[in-house]
Amino acid sequence: MMIAYAERFVHENDTETRQDDGVSGLDLQLQGTLDWSPAATASAAKDFGGFRSGQAPRRRPPLRPRRRGPLRQGSPPVPSLTVAARGNGHSINGQAMSDGGLVVDMRSTDADHFQVVGGGDGHYAVVAGGAIWEDVLERCLRHGLAPRSYTDYLGLTVGGTLSNAGVSGQAFRYGPQTSNVTELEVVTGQGDTLVCSRSDNSELFFAVLGGLGQFGIITKAKILLQPAPDMVRWIRVVYADFGDFTRDAERLVTRPDGDTFDYIEGGSTRPGLAPGAGSVLYCLELGLHHQGSDPPSSVDAAVGRLLGRLGFVEGLEFRRDVGYAEFLLRVQHAERHAKATGLWDVPHPWLNLFVSGADIAAFDRAVFKGVLKDGVGGPMLVYPMLRSRWDKRTSVVLPESGEIFYLVALLRYTLPYPDGPQADELVAQNREILRTCDDNGFDYKLYLPYYQSQEEWKRHFGKQQWARFVERKARFDPMAVLAPGQKIFSRSSVPGKMASDGGGGL
Secondary structure (H helix, E strand, C coil): CCCCCCCEEEECCCCCCCCCCCCCCCECCCCCCCCCCHHHHHHHCCCCCCCCCCCCCCCCCCEEEEECCCCCCCCCCCCCCCEEEECCCCCCCCCCCCCCCEEEEHHHCCCCCEEEEEECCEEEEEEECCCEHHHHHHHHHCCCEEECCCCCCCCCEHHHHHCCCCCCCCHHHHCCHHHCEEEEEEEECCCCEEEEECCCCHHHHHHHCCCCCCCEEEEEEEEEEEECCCEEEEEEEEECCHHHHHHHHHHHHCCCCCCCCCEEEEEEECCCCCCCCCCCEEEEEEEEEECCCCCHHHHHHHHHHHHCCCCCCCCCEEEEEEEHHHHHCCHHHHHHHHHHHCCCCCCCCCEEEEEECCCHHHHHHHHHHHHCCCCCCCCEEEEEEEHHHCCCCCCCCCCCCCCEEEEEEECCCCCCCCCCCCHHHHHHHHHHHHHHHHHCCCCEEECCCCCCCHHHHHHHHCHHHHHHHHHHHHHHCCCCCECHHHCCCCCCCCCCHHHHCCCCCC
């Protein structure tokens, strides 16, 4: 781990004093090493989005510990020092950067820690916050077990997704990943290492889940597991009408367990398959778990019964059986292609929204068929989830009304200019989408949010949730040391000043 706690550090030459770098003479209780190499600082200053670059502290000679001791509560070593936790670098707008501060490489935080524990209430995996979900899955499968809820792409860290929400096609049943963790180990902005759960240190537990890294760094997590199936019947069906698409999707996510699919996602695409289709087509992507020993006829019958209720375009149905791990790692194929063609390293102006079910039809008309009539050069996901599967005590922000809301994810992979549009044009199009939502009064929230003014953050949270967010910040990171890249709070040298000023100016 690059840095976490507080301890006195001096240069190898004790007589050498540096007052200009904000790092010399820090009280830092270090677990691991400070890496000032150009490769490390360059890595910490960029992310998958490719639009932001952070400035690391100037490179200094090696540092060594002089003495160990606890962090002095409310007394940070350097008034301007900030610390950001960086997982696998997949933030889009510099959220995991710490301009001029220190960045924790979470992948080095005891990432090999893995333990399966069981009891009368089920099985759990205890893993490091810097563990990659793909590795967690692989290790769990050796025990015949697997996590219940995922993201589509598994090359992300456990702590990173839990700090946001973590959603995929299982969320309609089990909720996001934040609903499938029972215990956390967290290092707060005050330097305390605390174990928390729904019953112990519960305010910290719920604050950190979906808390955008503002209250603490997740160093361990206890994740709910379930028996892993052998196979998945992977199905895609196509719709020409958005109303038919959403009706079937909502019907499937609200059916009881055992009477629906195990995985339900959807998306929007361009026409070309369905006769008489309009400017946009829609696809439901479905998965049904089964065992390798199940007779194919029984799987066919179960799938046929579920599909028989749906109103997709006749003849536009695609299905195949794949291994469970292959299904969960399906995005790897797109990753390899993007890296081979250079699309992995270009800017990615992605936009993720939660849109109320009451507004999703109007959103389709205004955005999918309007602003985005020519597509986005990549997947456009749209699928429903259920509010009741989310715990309102976490820091995640959802649309204000209704049981059903939709994830809308615009995942752009476009060739760099001049072969593709300029990145600034795509960012401007994202802003146009948000203006369209505002002008139409849609009930929506940004998922993986990024704003540049405090007023925008206040509107995002709403009055009550903003007040709770500020109160939690004052309690667990009163000087706003953590996660400066989110640009929610300003760094303060006075404990609690950030909160007493209403959240600090930006």
